[in-house]
Amino acid sequence: METSKILKCLFSVVLLISSFHVSPCVSFTSFVFGDSLVDAGNNDFLFTLSKADSPPYGIDFKPSGGRPTGRFTNGRTISDIIGQSLGAKSFPPPYLAPNTRAADAILRGINYASGASGILDKTGFLFIGRVPLREQVNYFEQSRNYMVNVMGENRTKEFLKKAIFSLTIGSNDILNYIQPSVTFFFGEKNSKTTLQDFMVSNLTIHLQRLHELGARKFVVVGVGPLGCIPFVRALKLLPSEQCWTKVNELVQGYNNKLKEELTRLNQEMGPEAIFVYANSYDVFSSIIINYRQYGFENADQPCCGGYFPPFVCFKRNDQNDTSVLCDDRSKYVFWDAYHPTEAANIIIAGKLLDGDKSISFPINIRELYNYNL
Ligand SMILES: *[C@@H]1O[C@H](CO)[C@@H](O)[C@H](O)[C@H]1NC(C)=O
Ligand SMILES: *[C@@H]1O[C@H](CO)[C@@H](O)[C@H](O)[C@H]1NC(C)=O
Ligand SMILES: *[C@@H]1O[C@H](CO)[C@@H](O)[C@H](O)[C@H]1NC(C)=O
Numbered sequence: 001m002e003t004s005k006i007l008k009c010l011f012s013v014v015l016l017i018s019s020f021h022v023s024p025c026v027s028f029t030s031f032v033f034g035d036s037l038v039d040a041g042n043n044d045f046l047f048t049l050s051k052a053d054s055p056p057y058g059i060d061f062k063p064s065g066g067r068p069t070g071r072f073t074n075g076r077t078i079s080d081i082i083g084q085s086l087g088a089k090s091f092p093p094p095y096l097a098p099n100t101r102a103a104d105a106i107l108r109g110i111n112y113a114s115g116a117s118g119i120l121d122k123t124g125f126l127f128i129g130r131v132p133l134r135e136q137v138n139y140f141e142q143s144r145n146y147m148v149n150v151m152g153e154n155r156t157k158e159f160l161k162k163a164i165f166s167l168t169i170g171s172n173d174i175l176n177y178i179q180p181s182v183t184f185f186f187g188e189k190n191s192k193t194t195l196q197d198f199m200v201s202n203l204t205i206h207l208q209r210l211h212e213l214g215a216r217k218f219v220v221v222g223v224g225p226l227g228c229i230p231f232v233r234a235l236k237l238l239p240s241e242q243c244w245t246k247v248n249e250l251v252q253g254y255n256n257k258l259k260e261e262l263t264r265l266n267q268e269m270g271p272e273a274i275f276v277y278a279n280s281y282d283v284f285s286s287i288i289i290n291y292r293q294y295g296f297e298n299a300d301q302p303c304c305g306g307y308f309p310p311f312v313c314f315k316r317n318d319q320n321d322t323s324v325l326c327d328d329r330s331k332y333v334f335w336d337a338y339h340p341t342e343a344a345n346i347i348i349a350g351k352l353l354d355g356d357k358s359i360s361f362p363i364n365i366r367e368l369y370n371y372n373l
Helices: 004-017 078-085 134-149 153-162 170-178 181-186 190-214 230-235 245-269 280-289 340-354 366-372
Strands: 029-034 110-111 162-169 217-221 273-280 297-302 332-334
Touching: 029 078, 029 134, 078 110, 078 162, 078 340, 110 134, 134 153, 134 190, 134 297, 162 190, 170 190, 170 230, 170 297, 190 245, 217 366, 230 297, 245 273, 245 280, 273 366, 280 297, 280 340, 332 340, 340 366
Parallel strands: 029 110, 029 162, 162 217, 217 273, 297 332
Antiparallel strands: none
């Protein structure tokens, strides 16, 4: 059964090379790297404090019937939604799930993202288990070895040329940096400029490695306005509708350097490779500021976990306790103290997919998908 699917797929890869015939199984393949914003369940299989494996996480995720899947939101993540919009028949399964097979790399793509992880290896160590970006790339290398075994080197190259490699990472590097308790463990603190530069240069190393492994279509998502998330506002005891400006400036400084670096990579490696910078900062800021225009009623409190620290979004299975949950999830921008609701993710995904150059640079994600390298 599995073998025949792969053979069918292989056959269509061959067709694709010879005649531009588009087959269902290669119409959209993505390899997803990142943190909890896009983790599709990898952390469920780690010993970690960063898990979304209990209700009400996943309450609006239809394929699971509302049960938690390890996604850190009530429904689909941004990368789930973008994949579906581009015609993916199913979501790339989490690499670490026991029922994910090596063949899924060819059939559906793979999700390597892990909650609490960062660009820097040390990021998230207080949560114990997580898969830092470097290891996520190592896992991809394993998937690629499988592809080469099954399809050969040349077909693997052709296959990977069409796939989209998205990286949504960096928030935790910055969140770790601004928390006093983490500084205490780290010892001396780098300057903000050093942090931004380390993030960009380390990320570049991972992008180059993916490129060496055959990735050509990249989407690198910048960091959002972390100074406005409930967790960070609570650290600073900020009143309603106020963000921690210094944190947002730190994020914007990083995003600017990231965008410059991606422009450089496009000059250096293009046109055989494309690096798209996805400006989630401006998209998400606009939702927070103009939330009523987008149909939301609340843009500063989490729907789940209450309005005050420690923001525990957790409901015991055996109780009808809905006290941790807001009444209408579609009216909240934030699902928990860190993550957007599915309602917000839908808006963000739509803008990144079809936005103009101020949102996705130099082309948007739909254009990247249609681009023939
Ligand atoms: C793979 O591609 C290279 C260069 O295009 C070619 O020389 C080689 O014969 C190909 N190998 C196979 C097995 O098709
Ligand atoms: C990566 O980040 C670390 C700090 O975590 C730094 O020591 C190292 O120099 C960085 N690597 C590069 C290539 O910038
Ligand atoms: C939970 O809800 C169901 C249906 O609404 C009800 O029949 C049941 O008695 C409730 N259980 C408790 C412990 O309140």
